Amino acid sequence: EADIYQTPRYLVIGTGKKITLECSQTMGHDKxxxxxxxxxMELHLIHYSYGVNSxxxxxxxxxxxxxxxxxxxxxxxxxxxxxxxxxQYLCASSGSQGDNQPQHFGxxxxxxxx
Amino acid sequence: AxxxxxxxxxxxxxxxxxxxxxxxxxSSVPPYLFWYVQYPNQGLQLLLKYTSxxxxxxxxxxxxxxxxxxxTSFHLxxxxxxxxxxxxxxxxxxxGFQKLVFGTGTRLLVSP
Numbered sequence: 001e002a003d004i005y006q007t008p009r010y011l012v013i014g015t016g017k018k019i020t021l022e023c024s025q026t027m028g029h030d031k032x033x034x035x036x037x038x039x040x041m042e043l044h045l046i047h048y049s050y051g052v053n054s055x056x057x058x059x060x061x062x063x064x065x066x067x068x069x070x071x072x073x074x075x076x077x078x079x080x081x082x083x084x085x086x087x088q089y090l091c092a093s094s095g096s097q098g099d100n101q102p103q104h105f106g107x108x109x110x111x112x113x114x
Numbered sequence: 115a116x117x118x119x120x121x122x123x124x125x126x127x128x129x130x131x132x133x134x135x136x137x138x139x140x141s142s143v144p145p146y147l148f149w150y151v152q153y154p155n156q157g158l159q160l161l162l163k164y165t166s167x168x169x170x171x172x173x174x175x176x177x178x179x180x181x182x183x184x185x186t187s188f189h190l191x192x193x194x195x196x197x198x199x200x201x202x203x204x205x206x207x208x209x210g211f212q213k214l215v216f217g218t219g220t221r222l223l224v225s226p
Contacts, residue, residue, distance in 0.1 A: 100165040105157030
């Protein structure tokens with residue numbers, strides 16, 4: 001049963017458009033994450049948040065930005081999409097009780113920029 | 115910095131055969147280790163996690179993994195593969211503050 005939701009699941013859009021990928025979780029988790037994953041490849045952390053009004057850049061440089069105004073919501077925005085942004089974007093969340101807490105993942109958004 | 119190495123980008127087994135997916139980690143502190151599974155067009159689902167309570171960890175769908183500190187390994191096994199096990203498997207180590215470092219993944223192929 002999914003407690004973390006990503007919309008849209010698939011998006012095909014032209015170059016230069018502004019895009020917002022939505023991620024919401026109903027578990028009350030403080031920590032949320034965005035990963036970028038190319039087909040058949042590993043996950044790369046691009047953004048994370050430890051709570052409301054807290055956002056950090058991840059290990060992989062990304063032109064996207066994020067916001068965390070509410071605990072349950074962690075949207076990712078691309079101001080001007082380019083073909084190089086074509087990828088799968090996965091959102092995750094985890095609870096606050098120590099480093100042994102697993103991350104829970106949404107089903108991802110597969111983004112294609114024409 | 116922590117890191118994870120998964121040997122073999124693809125592993126092929128026959129249905130009913132033993133599954134062995136390898137994971138070696140590098141960590142300067144006692145690690146927290148995880149195995150995730152990813153089915154096509156889906157996110158990652160937690161299979162099991164090691165948190166130092168027991169070296170042999172049992173997970174969902176009949177999978178288990180054994181933590182071996184001397185070998186810095188956390189290999190995933192299942193005694194008998196099922197067609198539904200075909201998926202991508204990721205090993206991950208906690209880098210602290212609940213940030214995970216993932217391996218490159220191993221695609222498990224199961225033939226009838």
